[in-house]
Amino acid sequence: MTNNTGWANFILVGLFGQSQHPALLCVVIFLIFLMALSGNALLILLIHSNTQLHTPMYFFISQLSLMDMMYISITVPKVLLDQVLGVSTISVPECGLQMFLYLTLGGSEYFLLAAMAYDRYVAICHPLRYPVLINHNVCLLLASGCWFLGSVDGFMLTPVTMTFPFCRSREIQHFFCEVPAVMKLSCSDTSLYETLMYLCCVLMLLIPVTVISGSYSCILLTIHRMNSAEGRKKALATCSSHMMVVTLFYGAAVYTYMLPSSYHTPQKDMVVSVFYTILTPVLNPFIYSFRNKDVTAALRKIPFILSEYGEVCLKKKT
Template structure:
């Protein structure tokens, strides 16, 4: 791919980043590093629990493990580079590096959109068609759905990244962001990007509209089924399962709608960075907490795993 930079021959971008906005950048760097470690450890533990505990070998937890994998990769695409730049004092990123970062970020975001829709469909089948659930959501179907989410996300990455990176960049090479996000990079172009921005807007609407329709339809039928339930315990369990997923959906989709669907008059570099911090850095930390603290199966599996060490030592004695 021939990614042209500009007529001046400058080959690097400058990431202005978060730290220039704060009086105490060292403290912010430490906070973000702690959050990064929490996100990695939380999602790793959740994946391990789902893999080790046979009681968690169900479609719902398979999709949660995929979400954790996406979140781990998601935060690793942006945060290590940002922290290293702050420590070393160099905020440069090469054109290929910017393109790779953009591709991975867009791919993971797109994949997560569709994965959240697949998770909603899984809950719909589990609650509305429980007797047919083992057939409709067998292992092969789960693998196909997960693969489809990754594939559709990569299509998004292959669509936006080459086009964005081939625009000529004749203005300042300072990206007012902490990573190479498409809207932030487009602002540096000296050519007319209005047609491409309309195309990107329509693609994002489609990318968001399809999963939102699946999620809305699934939860409409789920709520109808819950309303008809005679068992109070059954209603409580169904609500508990679905509320965790809906919390994640609202957090992720809310930030994505702001970034890619609201008109440019609503955007400022500072607002864009704050929203990106929320769904790039904070969401990967919150997701494993939402799915573990409110879930008896996960907390039970964690207690069981923590008791293995003492039990093993007693057996050896």
């Protein structure tokens, strides 16, 4: 086989090749994409416009929504545009950029979920010290740390992956440039790199999982000791939303980056990637909004805010 290490384009197999109704699937994915963007954007606007939601918990939720909007925008527009135009290629620089952004946002979200678990731990286990331990500066520091650690993951894995020689078929059995799918095209021995990547991913997951497990162990003990049934119910409702998101996101990440290759097939990998790349961003705002009284109360105020804004505009015109 010839060595194709040059700047020849990759070919993305995509989601529609094996579908019996590609046009219908394209419309469904487009609608999901719009729902994800509108849901997360609405949640961000609510949090920033409503003073009652200016708390550390909602600050972290707004960061999560921002990551989800960027996360789904990395892959889905390219998939839909290629289907409409009948194109299936992606250049090497575009592939590298997509891989870097994907790894950065994925890694950032791992650590953000850990920061959110720590926030709930302090709020429930140390409520009197909460304003001091989780103040505005601490929130900014935690969020910045999450973005930084995620970018470290992207900077470590992307350059190494893209510099391997590719001498096999240029077809990526995926709908975007994910590291494991691209590595399968390499003709060199990647076993050492795959081991190092595995250890890196274990570390990237182990640290947040340790923080989350420790936080929720303490939270459950505190809830168990509560005398108030209403307090228990409120604490469990707050934490259950976060745990649903953690389970969805981490479960898919463990499958993709930590299970041996014998468990993987291109079809399974694509289904799992669709789940946490396309479906998770649209589920997160629903999990946090419809299960949260503060957010639903803020949603009810939107018509009154719009009417007041309209009256102010009319007065200025007259």
